[in-house]
Each structure stands twice: as C-alpha cells, then as structure tokens.
Amino acid sequence: MKKDISGRRDIELLIDNFYEKVRADSTLSEFFHDVAWDKHLAVMYAFWENALFFTGGYSGNPMATHRRIHQRHPLKRRDFNRWLGLFSETLDEMYSGEIAELARKRAASIAEIMQKKILTRST
Numbered sequence: 001m002k003k004d005i006s007g008r009r010d011i012e013l014l015i016d017n018f019y020e021k022v023r024a025d026s027t028l029s030e031f032f033h034d035v036a037w038d039k040h041l042a043v044m045y046a047f048w049e050n051a052l053f054f055t056g057g058y059s060g061n062p063m064a065t066h067r068r069i070h071q072r073h074p075l076k077r078r079d080f081n082r083w084l085g086l087f088s089e090t091l092d093e094m095y096s097g098e099i100a101e102l103a104r105k106r107a108a109s110i111a112e113i114m115q116k117k118i119l120t121r122s123t
C-alpha cells in the first residue's frame with residue numbers, strides 16, 4: 001500500500017515528478033519555456049508545503065502570476081484540465097491518504113478559482 005504525503009521531502013518528490021510530466025506534455029510545456037526551473041521548483045515546494053502543512057513559507061500571489069501568463073499566452077479550460085489530470089495521476093502513482101486527497105482537492109479548487117478569475121467565457 002502507498003504511503004501518505006508526510007512532509008517536505010514527499011512534496012519535493014511529488015512536485016519533481018509532476019513537472020517532469022508537464023515538461024513532457026506538448027501543450028503545457030509551451031507555458032514553461034522561459035521558466036527558471038530551480039527557482040520555480042523551490043517556489044512550488046514552499047507553496048505546497050504551506051498549502052498542506054500550513055508552514056507559512058510561501059508568500060507569493062498565484063492569481064497575479066497566472067493572470068500575467070494568460071496575457072502573454074492565453075490559458076484555456078483544456079489546459080487546466082490537462083494540468084489537473086497530470087497532477088492527479090502523479091498523486092495516484094505515488095501516495096494515498098488524507099493529505100494526498102487534500103492536495104487533489106486544493107489543486108482542483110485553486111484551478112476553479114483561477115478559471116473564474118482569469119478566463120473569459122470564450123476561452
């Protein structure tokens with residue numbers, strides 16, 4: 001049986017595996033061409049550690065970041081669905097338990113809010 005996410009190291013492995021899938025995806029990888037990976041991964045570890053274990057180590061503004069991304073390169077509903085599909089698939093491959101389910105729900109609800117705030121009806 002798979003174990004649950006229990007701390008920072010588990011989050012780092014989850015995020016590394018997830019972004020490997022994103023980088024291998026022909027559509028999603030387009031959004032990440034200019035990204036400084038070491039920096040992005042460090043931000044994502046802190047974001048998820050804070051989201052799941054309330055460590056207070058993240059102080060960015062994901063809505064503003066994705067609004068800026070959308071202006072340069074429009075985000076579509078199917079991009080969010082693909083992102084969530086890969087995130088969920090990575091969780092299923094690696095972990096099982098309450099915190100893993102919390103991560104799945106948190107990702108889905110943030111994606112929902114992003115789409116409401118950022119996308120227009122035509123996208």
Ligand code: HEM
Pocket residue numbers: 028031032034035036039040043044047059060061062065066069075076079080081083106107110111114
């Ligand atoms: C279509 C779906 C998505 C795409 C294409 C996408 C793409 C990106 C890109 C290109 C960056 C900037 C990386 C950089 O320049 O360092 C970023 C940052 C980030 N993304 Fe996403 N993203 C998506 C959905 C999500 C979702 C659903 C979440 C929620 C968990 C999320 C969380 C974040 C966070 C926390 C950051 C860092 C924001 C900051 O502090 O500036 N993303 N994303």
